[in-house]
Amino acid sequence: MSSFDVRSAKRTDPDQPLVDIAEYAAAHTINSELAYETARHCLMDTLACGFQALDYPACTKLLGPVVPGATMAGGSRVPGTAWELDPVQGAFNIGAMIRWLDFNDTWLAAEWGHPSDNLGGILAVADYLSRQARAEGRAPLTVRDVLTAMIKAHEIQGVIALENSFNRVGLDHVLLVRVATTAVVTAMLGGDREQIINAVSNAWIDGGALRTYRHAPNTGSRKSWAAGDATSRGVRHALIAMTGEMGYPSALSAPTWGFYDVLFGGNSFSFPQALGSYVMENVLFKISYPAEFHAQTAVECAMSLHEEVRERLDEVKEIVIETQEPGVRIIDKTGPLDNPADRDHCIQYMVAVPLAFGRLTGRDYENEVAADPRIDALRERMKVKENKRFTRDYYDADKRYIGNAVQVFFKDGTATPRVEVEYPIGHRRRREEGIPVLVDKFERSLENKLTEQQFSALRELCADQTRLEATPVDEFVALLVEV
Numbered sequence: 001m002s003s004f005d006v007r008s009a010k011r012t013d014p015d016q017p018l019v020d021i022a023e024y025a026a027a028h029t030i031n032s033e034l035a036y037e038t039a040r041h042c043l044m045d046t047l048a049c050g051f052q053a054l055d056y057p058a059c060t061k062l063l064g065p066v067v068p069g070a071t072m073a074g075g076s077r078v079p080g081t082a083w084e085l086d087p088v089q090g091a092f093n094i095g096a097m098i099r100w101l102d103f104n105d106t107w108l109a110a111e112w113g114h115p116s117d118n119l120g121g122i123l124a125v126a127d128y129l130s131r132q133a134r135a136e137g138r139a140p141l142t143v144r145d146v147l148t149a150m151i152k153a154h155e156i157q158g159v160i161a162l163e164n165s166f167n168r169v170g171l172d173h174v175l176l177v178r179v180a181t182t183a184v185v186t187a188m189l190g191g192d193r194e195q196i197i198n199a200v201s202n203a204w205i206d207g208g209a210l211r212t213y214r215h216a217p218n219t220g221s222r223k224s225w226a227a228g229d230a231t232s233r234g235v236r237h238a239l240i241a242m243t244g245e246m247g248y249p250s251a252l253s254a255p256t257w258g259f260y261d262v263l264f265g266g267n268s269f270s271f272p273q274a275l276g277s278y279v280m281e282n283v284l285f286k287i288s289y290p291a292e293f294h295a296q297t298a299v300e301c302a303m304s305l306h307e308e309v310r311e312r313l314d315e316v317k318e319i320v321i322e323t324q325e326p327g328v329r330i331i332d333k334t335g336p337l338d339n340p341a342d343r344d345h346c347i348q349y350m351v352a353v354p355l356a357f358g359r360l361t362g363r364d365y366e367n368e369v370a371a372d373p374r375i376d377a378l379r380e381r382m383k384v385k386e387n388k389r390f391t392r393d394y395y396d397a398d399k400r401y402i403g404n405a406v407q408v409f410f411k412d413g414t415a416t417p418r419v420e421v422e423y424p425i426g427h428r429r430r431r432e433e434g435i436p437v438l439v440d441k442f443e444r445s446l447e448n449k450l451t452e453q454q455f456s457a458l459r460e461l462c463a464d465q466t467r468l469e470a471t472p473v474d475e476f477v478a479l480l481v482e483v
Contacts, residue, residue: 011249012249012250012253014197014201014247014249015201015249015251017252018197018200018251018252019197021156021196022193024152024155025183025186025187025196026196030152034277035151036144036469038280039147041285042116042154042283043119043143043150044438044442045105045285045286045438045442046098046105046119047445047446048441048445049097049099049101050079050094050098051097051446052445053096053100054080056100056101059096059097062093063078063081063096064093066089070085070089071084071085072086074135075131076090076091076125076127077090077127077481078093078097079097079477079480080480080482082481085124087235087239088232088235088236089232090128091228091234092228092229093228094119094123094228095117095119095227095231095232096229099114099117099225100224101224102290102291102292102344105286106284108394108400108402109158109161109162109395110161110162110165111167111173112326113157113158113173114177115157115177115280116154116283117174117177119231120181120228121181122181122185125189126141126149127473127477129473130477131474134474139472140474142469142471142472142473143468143469144469145473146473147469151280152180152183152275154180154279155275155276155279155280156179156183156275157176157177157179159271159278161173161176162271162397163270163271167330170211170212172208172209172213172214175209177227178206178230178233178237179200181231181234181235183203183234185235189238189242191238194247195242197247197249198247199237199238199240201247202245202247202248203234204251205259206233207259209230213226213341214341214345216333216335219339219341219345220342223341224341253268272397282428284400284428285438287424287434287441288441289360290344290361291360292344292345295327295331295350296402297404298406299351300424301406301421302350302351302352302353302355303354303360305416306357306358308408308416309355309416310355310357313356313377316378316410316411317410318381318382318383319381319383319406319408320385320405320407320409321351321382321384321405321406322385322386322390322420323385323390323403323404324394324402325391325394326391327347328384328385328386331345331346331347332347332348332384333345333349334348337370340366348382348384349375352378352379356372356378387403387405390405390422393422400423401423401427403421405421451483454483458479
């Protein structure tokens with residue numbers, strides 16, 4: 001943190017986090033083949049989540065221009081639709097689609113979040129720049145440029161999250177999406193170190209959204225479009241900075257008025273490691289179930305118990321769920337659940353559905369399924385408690401496990417085995433098992449929403465790392481939109 005003479009109006013040097021983020025976004029070279037391979041799979045998984053969201057009117061009603069008729073020929077295209085929008089609104093559209101079903105990748109640390117939310121801004125701007133370049137006879141960006149931006153956005157968001165908990169001061173993790181998108185998009189637009197510092201300083205000055213829309217009694221659908229809002233805000237800050245608009249070098253550390261004093265309890269940020277490619281290499285994929293990530297392994301446990309429990313639902317006396325401390329704090333929820341956003345952040349609901357039905361899909365959070373009285377009957381018999389080992393392994397940098405255990409006890413004194421899963425199928429330690437499932441998720445999500453020719457070309461392209469990376473962005477996006 002900089003030191004100040006509070007009487008002086010002299011500007012200080014930029015806060016070190018602003019400098020580190022800017023220098024990384026502008027000049028760092030990614031040399032990790034694993035990071036690029038993982039980014040390719042992340043791109044596929046993230047697009048799959050967006051295409052699945054198109055089945056939900058609650059999402060699609062928000063797509064398109066913010067003002068009717070405000071489209072932009074030659075602008076950013078929105079996958080799965082015919083919309084062409086300015087890059088800011090394009091980023092909102094893509095970001096909202098990606099996050100709608102709570103099914104895209106996750107990063108868990110002192111703060112958590114979903115780094116692929118940044119693809120909203122990255123893809124919108126990359127398509128816009130590529131179409132501009134093509135019209136002017138210049139070379140468009142390639143998909144490798146998109147993957148590079150994704151790796152850097154993941155890293156910025158994820159490394160900040162390692163030891164800095166924004167949720168503990170009531171702020172939502174999407175503020176890190178805004179910061180990461182701002183940095184990488186300013187670089188994509190050609191911004192230099194100073195312009196990125198200026199842009200990122202403004203992103204921090206925005207403060208953060210309150211987490212109240214993720215928690216009872218206010219849980220609601222804003223949590224499904226909050227990341228779209230954040231990534232689009234990042235694009236706006238980048239575009240403003242590229243006009244030469246000034247920045248604020250002590251936006252974080254200024255006494256009284258800076259981010260640290262106003263919103264972070266007077267504490268400065270802690271960074272345990274330099275920015276590289278660690279986050280993309282270790283990111284967690286939500287492959288099988290659209291569920292808040294602290295419950296992913298609980299869902300796996302419940303699925304394995306379904307056959308033993310499904311014919312004995314009326315005989316259940318108690319269901320014990322062991323989870324990590326963040327799982328207890330965030331998703332242990334009793335009482336009425338009013339909407340899908342309430343349900344997909346309730347560990348009891350996410351365990352009850354697979355126990356009873358042997359599945360958990362996005363549709364299972366809708367009112368029609370939630371009305372089944374068996375779900376709430378099972379929820380009422382659940383006890384959620386912290387397992388200290390799960391908590392330790394959750395915070396261990398060499399593990400990053402997300403353990404859960406489930407056991408069902410019956411009225412006659414019998415019980416199922418206690419089923420424990422330490423880390424989900426989307427964890428790096430299960431990549432060999434998980435990637436085929438991820439590819440299947442991608443293909444199932446896109447197959448019926450594109451022409452046969454588009455889908456076939458896209459499937460072959462995404463299976464070939466070298467070919468995909470060399471593909472111009474505008475040609476890639478053309479395979480994703482309505483024709």
